[in-house]
Amino acid sequence: MSGGTFTTYTTANGMASNTVASMLETFDGATSDGTMWFATPDGLTALSKGRWQTWTASDGLPSENVNCLLEDSKGVLWVGTTRGLAFRGARGFQTPAGEPASLHAQILGMAEDAEGWIWTATSTQVLRVKRDTLLSGTLAEGDIREYGLADGLRGVDGVKRHQSVFKDSMGRIWFSLNRGISVVDPARLTGRSAPVIVHVQTISADSAVLDPMSSVRIPGGRKRVTFSFAGLSLSVPERVRFRYLLENFDHEWSSPGPGREAVYTNLGPGHYRFRVMASNPDGIWSSDEAVVPFAVDPLFWQSWWFRMGAVVAFAMACVALYRFRLLTVTHRLNVRFEERLAERTRIAQELHDTLLQGFLSASMQVHVATDKLPPDSPGRPVLTRALELMRQVIDEGRNAVRGLRATRSASLDLEQAFSQIQEEMASVEQESESVAFQIVVEGDERPLHPVLRDEVYRIGREAVINAFRHARAKTIELELKYAKQLRLLVRDDGQGIEPGMVQAGRDGHWGLAGMRERADRIGARLYVSSSGAAGTEIELVVPGEVAFSDHATGKAGWFDGWRRRRRNGDNE
Numbered sequence: 001m002s003g004g005t006f007t008t009y010t011t012a013n014g015m016a017s018n019t020v021a022s023m024l025e026t027f028d029g030a031t032s033d034g035t036m037w038f039a040t041p042d043g044l045t046a047l048s049k050g051r052w053q054t055w056t057a058s059d060g061l062p063s064e065n066v067n068c069l070l071e072d073s074k075g076v077l078w079v080g081t082t083r084g085l086a087f088r089g090a091r092g093f094q095t096p097a098g099e100p101a102s103l104h105a106q107i108l109g110m111a112e113d114a115e116g117w118i119w120t121a122t123s124t125q126v127l128r129v130k131r132d133t134l135l136s137g138t139l140a141e142g143d144i145r146e147y148g149l150a151d152g153l154r155g156v157d158g159v160k161r162h163q164s165v166f167k168d169s170m171g172r173i174w175f176s177l178n179r180g181i182s183v184v185d186p187a188r189l190t191g192r193s194a195p196v197i198v199h200v201q202t203i204s205a206d207s208a209v210l211d212p213m214s215s216v217r218i219p220g221g222r223k224r225v226t227f228s229f230a231g232l233s234l235s236v237p238e239r240v241r242f243r244y245l246l247e248n249f250d251h252e253w254s255s256p257g258p259g260r261e262a263v264y265t266n267l268g269p270g271h272y273r274f275r276v277m278a279s280n281p282d283g284i285w286s287s288d289e290a291v292v293p294f295a296v297d298p299l300f301w302q303s304w305w306f307r308m309g310a311v312v313a314f315a316m317a318c319v320a321l322y323r324f325r326l327l328t329v330t331h332r333l334n335v336r337f338e339e340r341l342a343e344r345t346r347i348a349q350e351l352h353d354t355l356l357q358g359f360l361s362a363s364m365q366v367h368v369a370t371d372k373l374p375p376d377s378p379g380r381p382v383l384t385r386a387l388e389l390m391r392q393v394i395d396e397g398r399n400a401v402r403g404l405r406a407t408r409s410a411s412l413d414l415e416q417a418f419s420q421i422q423e424e425m426a427s428v429e430q431e432s433e434s435v436a437f438q439i440v441v442e443g444d445e446r447p448l449h450p451v452l453r454d455e456v457y458r459i460g461r462e463a464v465i466n467a468f469r470h471a472r473a474k475t476i477e478l479e480l481k482y483a484k485q486l487r488l489l490v491r492d493d494g495q496g497i498e499p500g501m502v503q504a505g506r507d508g509h510w511g512l513a514g515m516r517e518r519a520d521r522i523g524a525r526l527y528v529s530s531s532g533a534a535g536t537e538i539e540l541v542v543p544g545e546v547a548f549s550d551h552a553t554g555k556a557g558w559f560d561g562w563r564r565r566r567r568n569g570d571n572e
Contacts, residue, residue, distance in 0.1 A: 014052025016043035016064075022162055024069040026077060037077065039066035044079060044093075060093035061086050062104075067160060070110040070118070072131055078118070080107025085120070087135065097137030100144060102127060108158035109165030111173050113186035119173045121158035121165045126175060141256065142283035147184075150236045151281075155179030195286040196240050196278040197232040203292065204228075216294035220269060220302065227262040229290060231278035239281035247273040269298030330545050333523075337451045356397045363390040414448075415441050417457050418464065418478055425468045435468060436475045443482030446548045455522050456488060456542065459515045463490040463538045466511050471495060471536060486547035488540040497530040515540075522546060 009015055017040035024037045035048040043056040043064045056064045063083035070078040077088040084104040086093050096103070105122040112118050112131065120127045130143040148156055157178040158164055164176040175182045203210040205222040218225060231240040241256040248270060254262070256279065277289035300306055370383040422437045448456070460478065467476045471494025479489040512528065515538070519526040523546045530536040 009047075014045070014054070016040045016045045016054040016056075021066065021160075022068045024071060024077075026071050026075070037069050039069050039079070041065045044069075055093055060095070062095055067107055068109050068164070070112065072112045072118070073116070074131075076131075076135065078110055080110055080120070082106045096134050098139055099134065099137075100139065102144070102146065103129070108160055109163065109176070111165045111167040113167065113173060114171050115186060117186065119165055119175075119184075119186075121175055121177070124157055126153060126156050126158070126177070141279065141285065145281075145283055148239075150238045153177065153182050189282075194233075194280065195284065195288070196280045197288070198229060198242070198276055198278040198286065199290045200227055200229045200274065200276065200292050202228045203294070212292045216292065218267075218294060218296045220297045220299040222267075222296075223265055225264045225267055227264075227274055227276070227292070229260055229262075229276045233278075233280055236281040241279045241283075242276060244274065244276040247275065267296050269296050269302050271295045326545055333546060334449065337449050341451050351397060356394060359390055359394050359397065363387060363394065366390065413445060414453065414457060414460075414480055415439055415445075418460060418480075421461055421464050422468075425465065435473060437464075438475070438477045440477065440479045441481075442479070446482050448486070448547055452522050452542070452547060455518045456486070456524075456540065456547075459518050459526070459540055460488050460490060462511050462515055467492040467494060467536065473535060483544075485544045486542040488542075489537065490539075491535060491537040493535040496532045496534070496536055497528075 011017065015038060020038045020040055022039040024039075025034045026037060035046055038045040038047070041064070043054045044061065044066050045052060045054045055061055061079060061081055062085070063081035065082040066079055067082065068080040070080070072078065079086045079088070079093065083106070084095060085099065085107050086095050102122070102125055103120070105124060107120060107122055109121040110118055116131045118129050118131050118134070120129060126147045128145045128147070130139070133139050133143045147153060153175075155178040159176050159178055161176050166174045168174065170185075171187060172183050172185050175184075200212045203212050203216060204226045205218045206224055208219075208222075210216050210218070227244070229242065229244075231237075231242065233240050238258070241258060242260065243253045243256045244262045245253045246262075246264060249264065249267065249272060262274070262276070272294055274292045274294065275289050277286055279285045366383055366387055370380060370387065373380045373383070418439055422435070464476060464478060467473050467490065471492045473492035473494030476490070476492045479487075479491075481487040481489075516526050519540060522542060524540055524542040527539040527541075528536070
């Protein structure tokens with residue numbers, strides 16, 4: 001609006017508000033036409049080349065209520081609002097990245113000194129911030145400084161005035177605060193602050209006070225260790241900040257603070273180094289730090305010899321428990337073997353004393369009756385046939401009794417017993433004489449339980465006889481190995497077994513099934529593999545505590561045998 005000496009601009013002309021808190025003239029680019037900026041309670045308004053434009057919170061400002069403006073030495077426009085600081089960049093207005101919480105308060109005034117620091121008055125603080133790091137979002141600890149009563153101010157609360165912070169022609173910064181006007185000369189601050197000298201005064205472990213200047217050893221069991229330290233500053237001691245680190249315990253430095261104590265609880269035994277450093281009132285950290293090495297003694301139960309003794313005692317207890325369990329299982333197994341042997345002997349005696357003796361008596365009577373008949377008697381051939389049948393039954397009964405009792409080969413060791421199999425086969429089948437039969441024994445021979453030895457022999461004998469009769473093999477090898485376990489291996493180069501018969505067997509033939517049953521009864525493992533190109537291989541593995549009567553066993557064999565006996569043996 002015009003018509004007199006003055007021209008008046010209002011909201012009707014494009015301003016955000018009729019109330020203006022601050023005005024500033026800047027230059028856009030290299031043109032000489034200045035842009036006028038107006039700070040108002042309803043936004044930031046600019047007048048450039050006769051055009052008005054307004055920015056609000058939606059355009060990047062922290063708040064629409066703008067209090068003050070500043071154009072720094074590099075032409076950057078800074079805006080102070082009731083909710084913090086913003087600047088005008090290439091992407092418009094934005095708040096500095098990573099700015100501290102102190103700059104989120106109401107900004108009442110700003111001024112820049114010759115060193116590139118921006119002095120700011122907020123509603124509750126007087127701050128100095130390094131412009132370049134604030135602009136780039138890389139503020140470090142020494143790039144912002146707060147001033148208070150200890151620095152000579154009578155008050156720290158800013159007041160809302162036009163240019164409440166002002167730089168004069170001599171470079172001094174003037175502040176209009178709640179308790180008067182204060183002034184600071186930034187040129188006198190450059191290089192004025194000396195580094196802080198820090199040292200550890202005392203160390204206390206619970207109620208005991210220790211001297212940090214001597215070799216520090218803290219008795220074990222102390223729950224609370226306190227380090228007291230101090231920093232010597234000749235300017236403003238109240239603004240000294242400390243941070244500390246305990247090596248072998250802390251992973252990073254503590255947050256800076258004015259506290260002069262560090263407390264640690266329940267430190268474990270070992271060697272440590274306590275480090276503490278301080279910053280001066282200008283936020284400059286000293287390169288020198290105070291270091292106190294110390295050690296925490298272990299309690300007796302934390303010492304290496306106690307832990308080693310505990311490990312040894314635990315290992316001995318495990319061995320003793322294992323041996324006790326092993327002896328218990330072996331004793332039970334031996335009792336079962338003895339019971340089975342006694343039962344087989346009793347049955348053999350009963351068969352011999354009753355059935356076989358009765359058949360012998362009957363055969364003698366039939367023989368006498370046959371001898372009394374004339375040679376041409378028609379009944380003589382019938383009686384002769386009956387004698388043959390009775391003789392066959394008696395032979396089979398004797399074989400059954402021999403099987404229940406210890407066999408003839410039981411008095412021999414396994415090698416000798418197996419070596420007679422080829423002779424037995426030669427008396428029945430002439431082709432067996434042309435088969436190369438070899439027995440290999442590894443390890444020292446060890447005594448076996450009679451019942452188990454008989455079962456091992458019968459399994460091996462069945463495997464060898466099957467190789468002689470059915471495999472059409474040219475070479476048969478039997479390997480007997482005495483080690484932590486008893487291992488019997490029978491292999492041939494014959495025609496092999498059909499894959500379906502390896503597991504299921506053949507109807508009417510019980511060789512493989514019988515071997516598996518015998519192996520299960522003694523807690524052993526039987527493996528059968530066969531192919532037409534490589535022949536057949538049958539392997540029997542008996543755990544040592546089951547096989548050997550001297551009980552020299554290995555842990556793995558005992559576990560396998562015990563597990564198999566639990567699954568199969570208890571149901572016999």
